Amino acid sequence: MLEDRRLAVLRAIVEDYVSTREPVGSKALVERHALGVSSATIRNDMAVLEEEGFIAQPHTSAGRIPTDLGYRAFVDRLSGVKPLSSAERRAISDFLAGAVDLDDVMARSVRLLAQLTRQVALVQYPSLVQSAVLHIELVRLSESRVLLVLIADTGRVEQRTIDLPMPMSEDDVASLRARLVAMALGQRCAGLADHLTPLVDAAEPDERPAVAAIVATLIEATADTVEQRIVLGGTANLARYRDAFAISLEPVLEALEEQVVLLRLLGEVSGDMTVRIGHENPVEDLQGTSLVATGYGRGDSVVAGVGVVGPTHMDYPGTIASVRAVAQYLSRILDDN
């Protein structure tokens, strides 16, 4: 009972602070929330909450603001999920349905998510490793130059120009293309290396260097070290929080421009909703921000992540709902593919 009220106070503090972005005092709290007790009682509760590390004072004689731990408790124990309005759901669905190819889906998603949450949105391209080969094309550009195009069933297209160690005729290329397609079609990209080495071994000695070069490129293109791409958008929303970040937003923007950093952020995301608050974040420059992310994919295999980065004092219930909704629609689009 007593514990319950203390949590209610924490919840009220988080909600007020999120909406006003100003330290909240005991008096204001009593006025804005029907807590049924006096401000003095709240003060006692606040003292306890502060001792437990859920809230803090910017300076003596100021109101309280939630700590990372406080937000954590809020997210874990206090916040329901704010359901989206049907209008919002329809907007999402309509907007994404208009996409014309995978690039377009990614671009639209990131834009949409940024708009919905008014924060920085991240969307990861479907992992190649998790995809299957839909088609392979080999185009002869010149005597000893070919263009290799790999199309995955998730819609991803990878292309590489290859300088061959020897000339190949139009027929050689066509024949190799047929063999490649026969061996690789429908295979998971992850296992391509195993499936294609026999093809190199079986090649005539005089064309083996060329085949080896092409297969090597194909394997390199599907290696998980290079195949990851993340698009981001809504950085303008960061500017609105100019003063919310301890020092400045420059390091934050810088961190967000690093693909490596983004991969670290979204890399460990699973199908569940992941919320990383402030210092829980593995990236140092982003420890003043929170990440809300989840995975999307076909059926129950997660092929990539989608999420949002914003200030720790974000609207968690609303953000979680938006991220979840966009992930659902992304999954649906992949399924329809």
Next chain:
Amino acid sequence: MLEDRRLAVLRAIVEDYVSTREPVGSKALVERHALGVSSATIRNDMAVLEEEGFIAQPHTSAGRIPTDLGYRAFVDRLSGVKPLSSAERRAISDFLAGAVDLDDVMARSVRLLAQLTRQVALVQYPSLVQSAVLHIELVRLSESRVLLVLIADTGRVEQRTIDLPMPMSEDDVASLRARLVAMALGQRCAGLADHLTPLVDAAEPDERPAVAAIVATLIEATADTVEQRIVLGGTANLARYRDAFAISLEPVLEALEEQVVLLRLLGEVSGDMTVRIGHENPVEDLQGTSLVATGYGRGDSVVAGVGVVGPTHMDYPGTIASVRAVAQYLSRILDDN
């Protein structure tokens, strides 16, 4: 002679203001530049320059800062181009040479340019309209669904999934693919519509709807309304100029996230170096910024633009040099393609 000195003063003011970002006074000017006259003389010159609109005072009894007009004169009449060091040139060349496909070239260029200029970089994908068809692929996904892939000689790849109005067999698809390739290979994308309508007319009546649908998609995909893409990077650099923009950088960031806006910026760029200073900018939210841009392409056909957006008090000679260098290397890569 007298006129010459006045211009020298303007030049000195621009240079000092760009490097210090503080209003520059007559005394400091005499100390830092060997102008050979006293500060009083400079004051007179400054009064004239102010009357002519090249410089302004933030308030009485402060130093002068250049106006947009002042920068314009500086760029047009005063600034040489600062040549890049050979180390810089090598860095550019090495960095871009490592790119693995067009997406990679674009991503690396934008990153590179942002780093060189410490500003926001824009790079436009080669225009499809200006490209020629290198290859067309048709992949049968299911009875009445095909995937169309268009590869342009600039490295661009467009893909569309098409729901056919009727089922097509594997053989039908293969035959149509062959006809498409025969008709379109090597053609400019701009003229595709004309080249492909005969193909629709020549089709057997029973497959005509499918052929029409596919050709229509192909034409739509190469239409210049949808084919434009611009990548941008280095927005973190904007944050360093936080207070340099009259109001705030939020509208600037917002404008830069709009593809439409970016297209307006780079759309009118020709092969020459284009410099738009402050209010000369067609986009209202960017009238506190300057654009330095140029075109790149194969031979002398410009296929796309590349440039930089930054504060009006940017280092124009240095920025121009960097943009030009990156454009040159981009052109070279396209040529090598």
Next chain:
DNA sequence: GATTGGCACTCGAGTCGGGGGAGTGCCAGA
């Protein structure tokens, strides 16, 4: 024992009022 009203105290934010200083415009003289 929990709750409450009261009260003294703290400290940040905002205001006001001078110096100090950089910079200007102007003028008379070279």
Next chain:
DNA sequence: TCTGGCACTCCCCCGACTCGAGTGCCAATC
């Protein structure tokens, strides 16, 4: 035409001060 000198203007910085929101603590009350 240039220069040195001089009076003047204002911004910026600093310290002192007030105001008020908010706290912690305590004795009284339910």
